[in-house]
Amino acid sequence: MIKLKNISKIFDVAGKKLNALDNVSLDIPKGDICGVIGASGAGKSTLIRCVNLLERPTSGSVFVDGQDLTQLSEAQLIAERRNIGMIFQHFNLLSSRTVYENVALPLTLEHMAKEKIHEKVTALLALVGLTDKKDVYQANLSGGQKQRVAIARALASDPKVLLCDEATSALDPATTQSILKLLKEINRTLGITILLITHEMDVVKNICDQVAVIDKGQLIEQGSVSEIFSNPKTELAQEFIRSTFQANLPEEYLAKLTDTPKRSDSYPIIRFEFTGRSVDAPLLSQTSRKFNVSFNILVSQIDYAGGTKFGFTIAEVEGDEDSITQAKIYLMESNVRVEVLGYVD
């Protein structure tokens, strides 16, 4: 439904060329939810703005529903943009209009008959759960309610595609969950293809089918959510997955760790990261038996994304030095990421 082919975008900043997007290609099938994740300045906004040509790529093609938007005249593009709804981090509502009027705006601009507008806006407000707020102004709405209005307005022209530009970044965690749930529902019931950009892997984990990781203007990794979570290839993807875990060792405990063993009986604190198949095997108990080491588990967390399990365990590992080394090698060979956090006596 959305196909980006070799998109590059070069900005001219004070006479210098800035390559905001570098040969990006992305193919999102109809009905999928795709998340593009990246750090600040990676090129996420530029990428999503290229999909409806709010930003015109320097080179490459943008296909939406089979139509190459870069080849259209301005008038054709305006017509084609009706197929592409967009919502933003800061909602972009008109403060002088009521909820009803904000949602009705795209239809009023299309000169739709008043009764038809009424029918449509009423249905959209019901869909986003704001029927009782129709006469309220945005100053009297919460962040989550404002985003619901923006979603209803974006859906008014029956788009095939919805672009979400950091749509939950200004919202608290509970409101974020409710907006993500609404987006998923819209995707499922209306069959709308969704492209969202985010810097939070939790968003991807919650609703996406596909994920692409962007770094310095390049898509460095992409695949299904289950593929990326079970086998992240780049350090950046691994970092984003790690960021979805809340649990960690208490600061007081971390402060006690030394970088190298202080005494012959010091033992390491190791963080084991499990992805995909390595989660399902009883690897720690196998390792314990095989190499005569013991794991005193301090923290452990397992999560799910795209039907895949992933997680980590931090443990004190006791045993003689050689056995611990062999145990680490065995676990690494079993696709476990092993990181020594430090040593305790």
Ligand SMILES: Nc1ncnc2c1ncn2[C@@H]1O[C@H](COP(=O)(O)OP(=O)(O)OP(=O)(O)O)[C@@H](O)[C@H]1O
């Ligand atoms: N209109 C512009 N003119 C010049 N440079 C720009 C313009 N828009 C973006 N850039 C630059 O392009 C790069 C990518 O910016 P972009 O806003 O796409 O990143 P981002 O991943 O969305 O970041 P953030 O999460 O902070 O919004 C940055 O270096 C930015 O400064």
